[in-house]
Amino acid sequence: MPQWLHTWNSRLSKLLWWVVLVGVIAALPVMYARAQTESSAKDVAFVMDYRDLLQVSSTKEVPQAYLQEELAKLKAAGVNGMAVFESTLEELGWAGEINVYNATQAAMLEQRVSPPSDNRTYVVFHNAEHAATLRPIIEWAFTHYGADIKDWTVGGLSGLSIGMGYDDAIMHPMQPNPIAMQALKDQGFQVFPRLSNRILPFDAAEMNKWLDSFQALGVTRVLFDGDAITGYGEGKNPKDVKKFAQMLDEHGMGIAMFENLKVPMKGMAKLANLLEYNAVRAHSISEGEMTVLKNAPIEDRLVLAVKDRNIRFIYLNAVATKDTIKGLVYNPLDKITETLGGYDGSTGVIKKIEDFGFNLGEPKAFEVHSAPQQSVLKGVAALGAIALISILIGLFLPGLQVLAFVIGAIGSAGLYVLSPNTMLQALALFVGIAAPTTAVILLVKRLRELRESSADGRLSAARRLGGSLILFARTTVLSIVAIPFIVALLNEIEYNLVLQQFRGVSLLHLVPIALVALYVVLYGSGNTVFGNARRILAMPLTVLWIVGVGVIAVAGLYYLTRTGNAGTVSGVELKFRSLLENTFGVRPRTKEFLLGHPLFLVGIFLALRYRWAMALIIAGTIAQLSMVDTFAHIHTPMILSVIRVMLGLGLGVCIGLVGIAVWQIGEGVKARWARQEA
Structure with missing residues (x-):
């Protein structure tokens, strides 16, 4: 590179650091x-599936009495809402409002033989007052189908004869039961229709x-x-979603959205946008999970959902x-009440989330x-x-630094016009990648200089320890420079x-x-990049090299399986995570405090x-990028991410200092043995 170009790049590179500072x-x-x-929404609803309650109650000798008893228990434990399908x-x-019969059963009630041509469904109402409410609902629904x-009567009770086969008829949906919804409201529950x-x-x-009745x-x-x-x-009438959103808005209603669905619910994102994001996130524990999971994992999962993932439902x-x-x-109803209200000395989910505000x-x-602005x-x-x-x-x-900034600024502006989100x-x-990579590479350069x-290539242990802590702190600060940028760029609801x-x-x-490893291998060492590359390519391929590459590949694949929300976790680690959560209130990331930070400090x-x-x-770079990644989980409250990173740093430095002490003791023992043998 010509000297004048090197001089200008050096001056402008300092200007770029000022641009970074102003950006932060x-x-x-x-x-x-x-x-x-x-911090603007701190209220949480614990909502029970009312249909499940009816199904469970239908297995008991006196279903309605059991239903009322369980409703009282659930309310006392902290359940404050009911979802009505x-x-x-x-x-x-199941609710005891009607009896449903097929044609054969209806004929037996009338003491006649059902003709082969009759495949209708027959309904009889148990309560005349409730029938006045339910009959129009049933009539509209099946007429719509x-x-x-x-009309049909049997045994002095009024009913309906529906022109549809029994198996088909019992599954067709209708308006949520207004009688049940009113009864639940009267018992102090919030009611959430599930449409x-x-x-x-x-x-x-x-x-x-x-919606009028819901309101x-x-x-x-x-x-x-x-x-x-x-x-x-499915595209037949795209205006229907807009109509529905307008009606919800007119009735002052928002929506709740379930997380971690295998397939995103169609139309949900559009509806949330039309409602100007009058939406909350919901977390569900399925019937199967509620049956097999024990109390402690359910408790941990619910507390983490509220505290760590902005779940309010x-x-x-x-x-x-x-x-x-x-x-x-x-049935797991006792497990639910115990988990929410507390059991065997546990304070329960409700008390724990209240302790978190x-x-x-x-x-x-x-x-x-x-x-x-x-x-x-x-x-x-x-x-x-x-x-x-x-x-x-x-x-x-180095010669492309300033040019990269100019092209990046122009290209970003153009892309913003075409697709702001992209x-x-x-x-x-890119800035999440750049900050920890730049920080560690600058550390590598500084270590080589030191x-x-x-004088003799051997600094004292005290100077190395002091220098290591300073360099660790400097590198960490530069790595987390990415955090304000990520938060600001993606600060949308x-x-x-x-x-x-x-x-x-x-x-x-x-x-x-990968970039840090590439820099360590190809840059420096008193040779050019191409010279280092030729030297590496000319090295003989040995079995040890093949084994090493294999080990690195396996470790990399395992590392990738642990990233993101879908990462796999063993049962032992789940218990360890629970221990950390219960000990600190906020769980530091294992790969930071137990692996990355100690390796990084000892490595320096x-x-x-x-x-x-x-x-x-190179291995310790994991912790530097992990701190940035913590804030890439934007559904996690920012203050909690700050606490998590600080805990990881504190514990990681302590473990790293222990590692340094062990190394120094080992070196001392080795030197003593060497002197004795001499």
């Missing part, structure tokens, strides 16, 4: 606004009547069942199952806060992120609700390690004397 400062008000948003004839039968309805997209075609006038009961939020929201018509299921070994019908109440959507601040933060990425490029290609997500990913500048997510988690976990200490210790620094 601009991001701070946006971070504060996000913290305000996250769209009714079916089967569910109304194309079935004819006739589907099964009643087709969508009837806006009928849905408006439903009269004080309903403020609805749920959805199935694979699509109400009104989603806990959905509880229960189902009666046959235990063939014990010869009885089992949450309350039982009506779940509300986050009140979105914005920093003054937030769009301008985000633009400045974006320039700071581009500057940091350019600095990383300059470490590998540009912001890409920039957040090792080469010492869609990320809090996980309708949008940080993209490229696997790249964030791999690229910094040893690298001041031994070249081979750079391998430890």
Whole structure:
């Protein structure tokens, strides 16, 4: 590179660092606004599936008495809401409102023989007053399905004859049972209708009547069942979703969205957007999980959902199952009340979330806060992120540093015009990679300088320890510079609700390690990059090399399986995580405090004397990037992420200091043996 170009690049590189600093400062008000948003909704609903309660009660000798007894227990334990599905004839039968018969059974009641041509379904009402409410609901629903309805009486009770086969009829959905909803409200429960997209075609006038009845009961939020929201018509009438959203808004109702669905619910993101994100996140423990999981894992899972993932809606299921070994019908309702209210000395879920500042109440959507001139601040933060990425490029290609910044700024502006979300997500990913990579590479350069500048190449242990702590702190600060940029660039409510997510988690976990390793191997060592590359390629391939590459590949694959929300975790580690959570209140990340930070600190200490210790620094890069990745989980409250990172740093440094002490003791013992043998 010509000297003049090198001089100008050197001067402009310092200017880029100032751009980074200004970008960080601009991001701070946006971070504060996000913290305000996250603290704006602290009420949590624990909601029981009312249909499951009816199903469980139907297995008891006196179903209605058992139902009322369990409702009282659940309320005392902390359940403050009930989810009421769209009714079916089967569910109304569980509730004791009707009896449902097929044609043969109805004929037997009338003491006649059912003709082969009769395959109708017969319904009889038990309560004349309730029949006045339920009859119009049943008649509208089955008329909507194309079935004819006739009056039918038996044994002095009024009923209906429905022109549909029994197996088909008992499954067809209808309006949620208004009698049950009123009774639940009278008992002090919040009521949450759970709607589907099964009643087709969508009837806006009928849905408006439903919403009117919900509003009269004080309903403020609805749920959805199935694979699509109400009104989603597979493109047949795209305006139905807009109509439904408008009706919800007019009735003052929002939605709850279940997390971790195998397939995202169709139309949910669009509905949330139309409602201006009057939405809360919901976490569900399925019937099967509730049956097999023990109390402690359920308790940990529910507390973490509320505390760690901004969940404000806990959905509880229960189902009666046959235990063939014990010869009885089992249900997990006692497990639910024990887990929420406490058992065997445990304080229970409700008390634990209250200790973290949450309350039982009506779940509300986050009140979105914005920093003054937030769009301008985000633009400045974006320039700071581009500057940091350019600095990383300059470490590998010094002549392109300034050019990279110019191209990056122009390209980002153009991409923002075409697709703002794509540009912001890409920039957040690249700056997340750039910060820890740049920090560690600058550390590697500094270590080489210190090792080469010492008179005899051997610094004292005290100086190495002091220098290691300073270098560790400096590198950590530079690594976490990415955090304000990621928070500012992705500070939108869609990320809090996980309708949008940080993209490229696997790249964030791999690229910094690979780039640091590449720099250590190819840059420095008194040779050119191409010279080092030729030297490595000319090295003989041995069995040891093949084994080493295999070990690294296996370790890399295992490492990738542990990244992201879908990472696999063993039972032993789950217990260890629970221990950490219960001990500290916030669980530090294992790969930071137990692996990455100790390796990194010990690596710095040893690298001041031994070249081979750079391998430890490469491995320890895991912790530097993991701190950044912690804040890429945008659905986690920011203050909790700060605590998690600080705990990881504190514990990691302590373990690293122990590792250094052990090494020094080992070196002393080895030197003593060497002197004795001499």
